[in-house]
Amino acid sequence: MSTFVKILLPIGANGTTGACADAAFGLVERFGATLEVLHSCPPPAQRLPYSTELSPVYYEELVDVARKQIDQEESQATDWFEEALGAHPEAKAELLTVEGVVGPAVAMRARVADLIVLPSIAAKDDEFWGVVRDAALFHSGRPALIVPDEAGGPIGETVVIAWKDTVEAARTITFAAPFLATAKRVRLLSIAEDGEDASVSGMADYLAKAGYPVETETVMLGARGVGEALLAGAGSGVLLVMGAYGHWRWREWVFGGATLHVLRNTDVPVLMAH
Numbered sequence: 218m219s220t221f222v223k224i225l226l227p228i229g230a231n232g233t234t235g236a237c238a239d240a241a242f243g244l245v246e247r248f249g250a251t252l253e254v255l256h257s258c259p260p261p262a263q264r265l266p267y268s269t270e271l272s273p274v275y276y277e278e279l280v281d282v283a284r285k286q287i288d289q290e291e292s293q294a295t296d297w298f299e300e301a302l303g304a305h306p307e308a309k310a311e312l313l314t315v316e317g318v319v320g321p322a323v324a325m326r327a328r329v330a331d332l333i334v335l336p337s338i339a340a341k342d343d344e345f346w347g348v349v350r351d352a353a354l355f356h357s358g359r360p361a362l363i364v365p366d367e368a369g370g371p372i373g374e375t376v377v378i379a380w381k382d383t384v385e386a387a388r389t390i391t392f393a394a395p396f397l398a399t400a401k402r403v404r405l406l407s408i409a410e411d412g413e414d415a416s417v418s419g420m421a422d423y424l425a426k427a428g429y430p431v432e433t434e435t436v437m438l439g440a441r442g443v444g445e446a447l448l449a450g451a452g453s454g455v456l457l458v459m460g461a462y463g464h465w466r467w468r469e470w471v472f473g474g475a476t477l478h479v480l481r482n483t484d485v486p487v488l489m490a491h
Contacts, residue, residue: 219398221250225330227323227349228256230290232297234336240364240372240486241334242305247371248395252310253330254301256294257322258287287316319345320352327357332392337365338481350480354461360392360490361461367484373456375402378424379447382416385460389490390420393458396488397424403431406450408438444478451485461489 226233226241245252261283291314298312315322327333333353336346353361362372373396380386390397397403403424407417417433424431436450451457462476479487 220395221245221248221331223251223253223330225327225333226252226254227333227335227353228254228294228297229345230256230258230293232294232301233334234340234364234366236340236366236368237334237336237364238301238304240362240368242301242308242310244332244334244362244372245308245310246305250309250331252308253326254298254310254312255323255326256291256298256312256314257319257326258290258314258316259319260316261287263318320348320356323349323352324356327353327359330359331395333357333359333361335361335363337363337483337487338477339483340364340366354489355491360389360488363480363483363487363489365483365485368486370454372396372486373400375404375455376400377404377406377451377455377457378420379451379457379459380405380407380417380420381460383460383462385462385491389458389460389488390424392490393488396456396458397427397429400429400456403429404455405431405433406447407433407435408443408446408450409435442474442478444475444482447475448479448483448485453485455485457483457485457487459487459489461491 221244224241224245226237232238241252244250261280294314295312302308302310313326315326335350335353353359376393376396378390378393405417405421405424421431421433434450436446438446447457447459459479476489
């Protein structure tokens with residue numbers, strides 16, 4: 218697909234970062250897409266303190282407190298949405314509030330969108346956003362655009378593809394098609410770890426045949442980690458496109474080393490997909 222039809226912007230009660238809002242609203246205006254602003258929050262029963270025994274009266278009192286808290290959060294989210302929409306009057310956007318477990322709610326709505334816009338870890342790092350990132354990157358089957366606070370200006374005039382001969386990297390390039398179609402410059406970046414990657418020339422040939430103005434570059438890893446080398450090689454003012462990698466540990470998804478480093482340290486927008 219060479220355009221975006223629907224973009225998802227998850228928010229908490231206090232919204233999301235200004236950089237994320239600007240990126241999401243800007244993209245829907247640019248591509249003529251629709252923006253779904255998703256406010257997901259746990260229902261009353263999931264906000265109760267853990268206890269083996271609660272009297273019916275005490276239980277109802279706690280549920281009532283939780284319901285008032287949800288009403289307040291929904292009001293705050295609505296105020297944030299209306300202010301953001303007022304700053305982007307040409308954008309087609311709607312607010313959806315979902316009560317339920319946050320991770321599954323985000324994954325479900327992400328599956329019926331083309332792109333999820335999220336803040337970097339440096340911009341938003343708490344339990345809520347950790348769950349949202351995990352759901353978006355590993356349980357939706359869709360790409361996420363990671364937006365740091367330093368991001369600004371049009372996204373994707375120069376696209377840097379972090380190439381690795383993996384399913385994740387190939388899938389992310391497919392998801393990046395709307396950005397590639399409008400890019401003025403496309404750089405195919407590979408990290409030299411154990412000699413030259415023979416697959417680089419094949420991907421470069423594919424991108425050239427697709428009509429993209431591709432250049433190939435190789436960055437020596439040296440003593441650096443892969444994530445550090447990627448960010449250094451990408452430079453500033455670009456859109457970095459890369460696969461998202463994770464490991465299964467202690468029955469939970471955790472981000473792989475390069476993925477986590479980029480999520481924590483990027484100062485450019487990053488398109489990721491697992």
